[in-house]
Amino acid sequence: MSRSEPILIGIDLGGTNVRAGAVSPQGELLNWSETLIEARRGPQAGVERIAALVNTVAAGRQILAIGIGATGPIDRERGAIQNPYTLPTWEDVDILGPLSQRFGVPAILENDADAAALGEWWRGAGQGVKRLAMVTVGTGIGYALVLDGKIYRGTGGWHPEGGHMRLDPNGPLCYCGGNGCWESLAAGPAIARDLQAAARQQPTRMLDLAGGVIEKIDAAVMAEAARLGDALALEWTARLGKIYGLGVANIILLVLPDSIVLGGGVMRSFDLFEASMRATAAQTVPIVPAGQVKILAAQLGQQAGVLGAARAALDLYQEKGHHD
């Protein structure tokens, strides 16, 4: 590809970092950069920082369109960030207007889970499948569907939040308002909470790996200890695998996608959860062809959001092209 061929810009805006990539219309990531967002400095400083990042990765090439995948809540229609929770001071911040104006191109805003799913559909583990479900397990559990290559949107254009599906009526109360939702049982903070409680009851190498500080035991420590054969860590990876399997089973039962892709920080240890997750999901085989649904680890890591945002930008550009 020649240096002068026009590009899409994909931006992944998280609570801590913002990443941008220059992506060819064929989905090659040509250039990539990341910086701290430092949201507390205010949205205007943030937009400046993002614009600088766009200039860095574009490196003088013609930009066709800009896509942003942002940590929600967002207002897609208005192109505004509504997230004072993980982006302090960012409430009702028009992010598309300034970027679109500055670079003279159309821009589109998506939920970060939707962008990651679109990225994995375009260039990753779910490449080209007709029905893709993506689950990201990290600080929360994100969920998105891509049907026929388009992000599936619920009523009013809103984003479904499958990560909060209810799995156990006797489970812990979540901020979502429900007891025993998937996130309350198996996202990063829930894992740390339960591991720390368990480590208070019985000896485990997790404590050594956490430098003797129980409060530092988390999913990453568990994974490390499990690979060293620690009994408690292995018990928990199996137990968590079952919970991931229950969630996967419900996605199979309700949506029956071709593939379910699992990503996010916790799923870097996909292999540790895999056996018990698959066994739990397979229990539903008599009812639906669960064996035909592929359960896969995400392939793109942190690039999924950037590539998906770039794909959303490409779709926007082509859509505009048809109408202009």
Place this chain on the structure above:
Amino acid sequence: MSRSEPILIGIDLGGTNVRAGAVSPQGELLNWSETLIEARRGPQAGVERIAALVNTVAAGRQILAIGIGATGPIDRERGAIQNPYTLPTWEDVDILGPLSQRFGVPAILENDADAAALGEWWRGAGQGVKRLAMVTVGTGIGYALVLDGKIYRGTGGWHPEGGHMRLDPNGPLCYCGGNGCWESLAAGPAIARDLQAAARQQPTRMLDLAGGVIEKIDAAVMAEAARLGDALALEWTARLGKIYGLGVANIILLVLPDSIVLGGGVMRSFDLFEASMRATAAQTVPIVPAGQVKILAAQLGQQAGVLGAARAALDLYQEKGHHD
């Protein structure tokens, strides 16, 4: 509408009865008839019986196409019934071929839950919405999605079975292979099982209404007793409402449809479950706009399947028209 205007035929094939309707292209049910299927007499006798029913309701009008909604498992692609469970001896029975040939029109086979959902979308409680989920609570819990006016199909064209979503890891084991699935907790047989166990423990008017025979206590008896103010029956309608609410909440979280329509025999008492069902579903409001999702009782009763099958026939006819 003149008597000579052509019609669609919609057929609802259940384990006990088969119903057929003559339906106008605008969705008016012009004529309707029903008979016992007596599946044990064999598939050939069954097809004869269905053909006779078609002649009865068509009453000489021109037929454009025939749609059948049948109790599953079915093989849609091959137009075959694969159901020795509720249609004894009906295994790998080509139902479309003989009917299509006899009447010289195209014919299509759908799962009965899909047909009912399409019926409610066309002429019932979910009329015209972009994203409809339908749940039928009877002997089992059926589930179907209609997106953009089309039945949603999962991987390989298969039908998702949301009625078996897992809601309680400590719940009873279902024939689906999972513990605590929706159907195992709240379909007709589960309700009867739990009510009968409860009636053995404490006095209830349900026992009188069942003629003193505990084994005759079921969902219908519960509804009658609840309307008479029986404490145990009211306790159970509230408890079941919560379980329906959990399932509804998960549909909202995973699919976020515009409307969720609840039908089937047990849902004739929709009003008795409504308060606790809505309260449980509403717990998820902070995460998704659950309040915007309409939760509605089905409107078409037993006609939903016939109308939906007729609609599938209409779509097939129009599709063929485009290609011919």
